[in-house]
Amino acid sequence: MSDEYEHKLEAKSDYTTDASSVSAPEIDSVPEAELPDQELYHSHSWWTTYVFSQDAKYIGIQYALTAVGTGLLGLVLSWLMRIQLAFPGLGWLDPAAYYQFVTMHGMIMVVYLLTALFLGGFGNLLIPLMCGARDMAFPYVNMLSYWAFVVAVVVLLASFFVPGGPTGAGWTLYPPQAITAGTPGSDMGIILMLVSLILFVAGFTMGGLNYIITVLQLRARGMTLMRLPLTIWGIFTATVLAMFAFPALLVGCLMMTLDSLLGTSFFMPAMVSLGETLTHEGGSPILFQHLFWFFGHPEVYIVALPAFGIVSDLLSVHSRKTIFGYRMMVWAIVGIGALSFFVWAHHMYVSGMNPWFGFFFATTTLIIAVPTAIKVYNWILTLWRGNIQLSLPMLFSLGFIVTFLNGGLTGLFLGNVTVDVPLSDTYFVVAHFHMVMGIAPILVIFGAIYHWYPLITGRMMNETLGKIHFWITFIGSYAIYFPMHYQGFVGVPRRYFEIYDSPYIDTSTLLLNKFITIAVLIVGAAQLLFLYNLITSARLGKKSEKNPWKANSLEWQTPQMPPEHGNWGKELPKVYRWPYDFSVPGAKEDYIPQNQPPSEIIGAKVEKT
Amino acid sequence: MIVALSIFLITVGSIAFHFWSPWWWTEVASNWGNMDDTIILTFWITGIVFVAICFFVSYCVWKFSYKKERRAEYKPEDKKLESRLTWATAIGVAALLAPGLVVWNQYVTVPDNAYKVEVFAYQWGWKYRLPGEDNILGKTDIKYISDDNPFGLILEDANGKDDLLVDAQELHLLIDRPVKFELRTIDVLHNFYVPQFRGKMDMVPGIVTYYWLTPTRTGDFEVLCAEYCGSGHYAMRGRVIVDEERDYKKWEAKQITFEKMLAKNKKNDNLQLVKKDK
Numbered sequence: 001m002s003d004e005y006e007h008k009l010e011a012k013s014d015y016t017t018d019a020s021s022v023s024a025p026e027i028d029s030v031p032e033a034e035l036p037d038q039e040l041y042h043s044h045s046w047w048t049t050y051v052f053s054q055d056a057k058y059i060g061i062q063y064a065l066t067a068v069g070t071g072l073l074g075l076v077l078s079w080l081m082r083i084q085l086a087f088p089g090l091g092w093l094d095p096a097a098y099y100q101f102v103t104m105h106g107m108i109m110v111v112y113l114l115t116a117l118f119l120g121g122f123g124n125l126l127i128p129l130m131c132g133a134r135d136m137a138f139p140y141v142n143m144l145s146y147w148a149f150v151v152a153v154v155v156l157l158a159s160f161f162v163p164g165g166p167t168g169a170g171w172t173l174y175p176p177q178a179i180t181a182g183t184p185g186s187d188m189g190i191i192l193m194l195v196s197l198i199l200f201v202a203g204f205t206m207g208g209l210n211y212i213i214t215v216l217q218l219r220a221r222g223m224t225l226m227r228l229p230l231t232i233w234g235i236f237t238a239t240v241l242a243m244f245a246f247p248a249l250l251v252g253c254l255m256m257t258l259d260s261l262l263g264t265s266f267f268m269p270a271m272v273s274l275g276e277t278l279t280h281e282g283g284s285p286i287l288f289q290h291l292f293w294f295f296g297h298p299e300v301y302i303v304a305l306p307a308f309g310i311v312s313d314l315l316s317v318h319s320r321k322t323i324f325g326y327r328m329m330v331w332a333i334v335g336i337g338a339l340s341f342f343v344w345a346h347h348m349y350v351s352g353m354n355p356w357f358g359f360f361f362a363t364t365t366l367i368i369a370v371p372t373a374i375k376v377y378n379w380i381l382t383l384w385r386g387n388i389q390l391s392l393p394m395l396f397s398l399g400f401i402v403t404f405l406n407g408g409l410t411g412l413f414l415g416n417v418t419v420d421v422p423l424s425d426t427y428f429v430v431a432h433f434h435m436v437m438g439i440a441p442i443l444v445i446f447g448a449i450y451h452w453y454p455l456i457t458g459r460m461m462n463e464t465l466g467k468i469h470f471w472i473t474f475i476g477s478y479a480i481y482f483p484m485h486y487q488g489f490v491g492v493p494r495r496y497f498e499i500y501d502s503p504y505i506d507t508s509t510l511l512l513n514k515f516i517t518i519a520v521l522i523v524g525a526a527q528l529l530f531l532y533n534l535i536t537s538a539r540l541g542k543k544s545e546k547n548p549w550k551a552n553s554l555e556w557q558t559p560q561m562p563p564e565h566g567n568w569g570k571e572l573p574k575v576y577r578w579p580y581d582f583s584v585p586g587a588k589e590d591y592i593p594q595n596q597p598p599s600e601i602i603g604a605k606v607e608k609t
Numbered sequence: 610m611i612v613a614l615s616i617f618l619i620t621v622g623s624i625a626f627h628f629w630s631p632w633w634w635t636e637v638a639s640n641w642g643n644m645d646d647t648i649i650l651t652f653w654i655t656g657i658v659f660v661a662i663c664f665f666v667s668y669c670v671w672k673f674s675y676k677k678e679r680r681a682e683y684k685p686e687d688k689k690l691e692s693r694l695t696w697a698t699a700i701g702v703a704a705l706l707a708p709g710l711v712v713w714n715q716y717v718t719v720p721d722n723a724y725k726v727e728v729f730a731y732q733w734g735w736k737y738r739l740p741g742e743d744n745i746l747g748k749t750d751i752k753y754i755s756d757d758n759p760f761g762l763i764l765e766d767a768n769g770k771d772d773l774l775v776d777a778q779e780l781h782l783l784i785d786r787p788v789k790f791e792l793r794t795i796d797v798l799h800n801f802y803v804p805q806f807r808g809k810m811d812m813v814p815g816i817v818t819y820y821w822l823t824p825t826r827t828g829d830f831e832v833l834c835a836e837y838c839g840s841g842h843y844a845m846r847g848r849v850i851v852d853e854e855r856d857y858k859k860w861e862a863k864q865i866t867f868e869k870m871l872a873k874n875k876k877n878d879n880l881q882l883v884k885k886d887k
Contacts, residue, residue, distance in 0.1 A: 095840045170837045176814060177797035182732045182839030269815030270751050272795045274732060277752070285798060285813055319673070321681035325691050350800065352792075352811040352818040355717040359710055366706045373698040374691070380662060381690075383669035385682035390612055390674065398666065402616060405662055406623075409655035412702075416709040418716065419647050422634070422807040425800060425835040475615070482623060486632035491804030493835050496843040502831055504804055508631050583681040590680060607685055 028597035030222035030574045038134045038218065040566050054139035055565055059146050060124030061456065064117055070153055071113035075524050077105040086517035088498040095497040096184035099168030102495060106171025107193070110299065111200060112153060114441060118306040119242065120149060122448060123211050123235045129555035130232050132220025132573045134566045137213040141206045148203025152196045159185065159192035167193045170495060175267040175288050179260040181274050191260060194253040201246045211239045220554065222575035226330070227594070227609055229553045229579045230323065233330050234309020237337040238302045244341065245298035252291035259283070286353055293344035300437050301340045305333055307441040308375055310448050311397050315379055317551045318394035319386030320590050322580040325378045332371040339368045349420045358417040365415035372408060376401070387583065392466040396447030399474040400440050407436025410485060428488025431481045439477045446473070446530070454548050455555060458562050459541030465533040469526055476523035480516050487512060550591045553579040557593050578609035613671035620663040638805035638830060638851065639822040643712050650708060654701055719821045723789035729760060730799035730812050733841030735832060737780045741771030741866055751795055757874050762867055773864040778847040781860040782824050789821040800836035803849055811836045824851040
C-alpha cells in the first residue's frame with residue numbers, strides 16, 4: 001500500500017520551491033474537488049442556534065461544558081473520599097457512601113469527562129476546522145449525539161436520588177457483587193448506571209461515525225491523510241477504537257441489566273448471597289470481565305491517543321519546530337490503536353482466568369510499550385534545538401511529558417505479569433492509572449484549552465492565573481500520586497474504606513495519607529481558579545490577534561476569528577503542505593501555514609510532504 | 610530557567626524519595642522473593658529511562674528557550690536515530706519481560722508435593738478446610754451448604770469425612786512446606802492476599818482458583834481481601850500464622866473433622882440416611 005501511497009503523495013505535491021521558471025498557478029496546483037461543497041443547515045432561531053445547534057463548533061463547546069460540569073462533580077467526590085481516608089475519625093461517610101463515591105468518581109472521570117471532552121469536545125471543535133471542512137458530515141446526527149449524551153448524564157445523576165442511591169460496585173461494575181445485596185445501590189442504582197452507559201454508547205456512536213466520515217470524506221483539497229495534524233490522527237484513531245470497543249461494553253451492560261431485571265444468568269453462577277441461595281445458575285463472572293476490559297483497555301487509548309495527538313501539535317507550535325518523525329508518530333498512533341485490542345486481559349492476571357493467558361498478555365502488553373516509547377522520544381526530540389516558548393500550552397505539555405513518562409513506566413511494572421501479582425489491587429495501581437490516564441491527559445486538556453481558547457472566544461486567557469494554575473496542578477498532582485505508589489509497595493489495598501489498625505502498616509503510611517489528602521484539596525481548589533479564568537477571560541481577556549500562536553494548521557486560517565458558521569466564507573481552503581513547516585530555512589517567517597501556496601514562499605527549502 | 614530547574618528537581622526529588630522514604634515493602638515471608646527481584650530489576654531499567662528523559666527535557670528547556678532572533682533546527686526526520694531508539698527500547702522491554710515470564714511459570718506450576726488447603730470466602734470473612742489424614746479434600750457443592758454443613762461437602766464423598774474444618778478466621782501453616790491454596794467463594798469475587806506472601810488470586814463463584822507458596826518464616830500475618838466485594842470489603846480480614854512443626858501439630862490436633870462435627874451435631878444419622886438412599 002505504501003508504494004502506491006508514496007506515488008500519490010508525490011503526484012499531489014508535485015512542486016518545487018526554487019523553480020523560478022515555473023509559473024505560480026502551476027506550482028500551486030492542488031487536486032480537483034471530488035465532492036461538491038457541503039450544503040449547510042442554517043439555524044433560524046435562538047433555540048436552534050444555541051440549544052439544538054447543528055454547528056459542530058457549538059456542539060463541541062456544549063459537549064465540553066457538559067463534560068466539565070460532570071467532571072466537577074467527580075472532583076468533589078474525590079475530595080470526600082480522600083477526607084475519609086485521611087481523617088477516618090471524622091466519621092462523616094459510611095462505607096456504603098464511600099464506595100458509591102468511589103464508583104461514581106471513577107465512571108464520571110473516565111467516560112463522562114475524559115471520553116466526552118476529548119472526542120465530543122475537541123473532536124467536534126477541531127475536526128472540521130483542521131480538515132478544512134465547513135461542518136461535520138452529518139450535522140443533525142451530531143446534534144442527536146450530544147443530546148443523547150445529556151440524557152445519559154441526567155440518568156447517571158438521577159441515580160443519586162433513587163432509593164438505595166447510586167451503585168457502589170466500583171467503576172468496573174464486576175458482577176456478581178454489582179447486582180447482589182452486599183453492594184450499595186444494587187437495585188436501582190446499578191440499573192440506572194447501566195442504562196446511562198447504554199445511552200452514552202448510543203450517543204457516542206452517532207458522534208463517532210461523524211468524526212470518522214468527516215475525516216475520511218470532507219478534507220480540503222490537498223489535505224492528504226499524511227498532511228493531517230497529529231491531533232486529528234489521534235482523535236480519528238481513538239474514534240475508530242471506540243467504534244470497536246464500545247459494543248463490548250454495550251452488550252456487557254445489556255446482559256447485566258437482564259441478569260438483574262429478568263433473572264437471567266449471563267454472569268451469575270449459583271451462589272449464596274448473605275445467607276440466601278439465589279436462583280441464578282451457570283453464568284460466568286469472568287465473562288463480564290473479558291467484555292469489560294475488551295472495552296476498558298482500548299478506552300485507555302481512546303483517552304490517551306487524542307492527548308498524544310494534541311500534545312504533539314502543542315509541542316511543535318510552541319517550540320517553533322517541526323514535529324520530529326511525523327510518519328513514525330502516525331504509525332505509532334495506528335499501531336498502538338491496533339495493539340490495544342490484544343492486551344485487555346492484563347487487567348485480569350489475578351482474576352482467576354486460566355493463568356496460562358498471562359504469558360500471552362504480558363508479551364503483548366510489553367510490546368505496546370515500544371510504539372509508546374517512540375512517541376515519547378519524538379516529543380522530546382521535537383524540543384531538541386527548538387526555540388521553546390514557555391507559554392501556558394507549552395508548560396502543560398512539559399508537565400504532560402513528565403507525568404506520562406512516570407505513569408507509562410509504572411505500566412511496565414503492572415503489565416509484566418509477575419510484577420503485577422504483588423502490586424495488583426493496591427494503591428500502586430491507583431497511582432499508576434491516575435498518573436497515566438488522569439493527570440497526563442488532563443494536563444493536555446488544560447494546555448489545549450489555553451491554546452484554543454482564542455479560537456473559541458477571540459480572547460486570550462489570563463497568563464498569570466494560568467501560571468499559578470499550572471504550577472499548583474502539576475507539582476500538586478505529582479505530590480499526590482508519586483508517593484502513592486509506595487503505599488502500594490507497602491501493600492495498602494485499594495478500595496478500602498479504612499485500614500488503619502493493620503499490623504503491617506505503620507503510622508508513617510497513615511501520615512502520608514493525610515499529606516496526600518491535603519494536596520488533593522489544594523489541587524482541587526486550584527481548578528476553581530482555572531474556572532474563574534475560563535469564565536472571566538471570555539469577557540475581560542486580552543483581545544487575541546488572528547493566529548496568536550503563529551500556528552500552521554487550518555483552524556487558525558479561517559477568514560474570521562473566531563470562525564463563523566460554515567468556517568470558511570465563500571471558498572474552501574486549499575492545502576499545500578503539512579502543518580509542521582516551522583523554522584524552514586530560507587523562509588521569511590518561522591512558520592508557513594498549510595494553505596500558503598508555494599509561489600508565495602519561493603526560496604524556502606521545504607521538504608516535500 | 611525555573612521550568613528547567615523544576616523538572617530537574619522533580620527528578621532528583623523522585624530519586625531521593627525512592628531511596629530514603631520509609632515506605633517500602635514488608636519483609637517477604639514466602640518463596641516469592643523473586644517477585645521482589647523482578648520489581649527491583651524493573652525499577653532499575655525504568656528508573657534510568659525516567660531520569661535520562663527528564664534530564665534531557667530539562668536540558669532542552671534550559672538550553673533552547675525562546676530567543677527572537679534564533680531559528681529552530683529544521684529536521685523533520687532522522688530514520689537512523691529513530692530505528693536505533695526503537696531497537697534499544699525493544700531490548701529493554703525484552704529484558705524486563707523474560708525474567709517476569711520465568712517467575713510466572715513458577716507461580717502457575719504447583720509442585721506435586723504441595724499441601725492443599727481450601728480457602729473459603731464469603732461476605733465478609735474467611736474459613737479454611739484442610740484435607741485431613743487422607744490428604745484429599747472432599748468434593749463440595751454450593752447447594753449442600755447449611756448450618757450443619759457450612760462448607761457444603763458432598764456427603765457421599767468419603768474423602769470429605771476426615772477434612773478438618775477451620776471456622777475461626779485464623780489459619781496456621783507449617784513453615785517450609787509448599788502449600789496450594791484452593792480458593793473458593795460462595796458469593797461474590799474475593800481475593801486471598803497476605804502482603805508478606807506477595808501472592809494473590811481472585812476467588813470466583815462457580816470455579817476453584819488457586820495459587821501456591823512456601824512460607825519461609827514464622828510469624829503472625831494479616832489476611833486481606835484484595836478484590837472489591839461490597840460494603841464490608843475493607844473489614845474482610847483474617848490471620849495466617851506460620852508455625853514451626855511443634856506448634857503446628859498442636860494447632861492441627863485441635864481442629865475438628867467433618868465427621869466429628871456431624872456427630873457432634875447429632876447428624877450422623879443423616880450421613881447414614883443418605884447412604885441408604887443410594
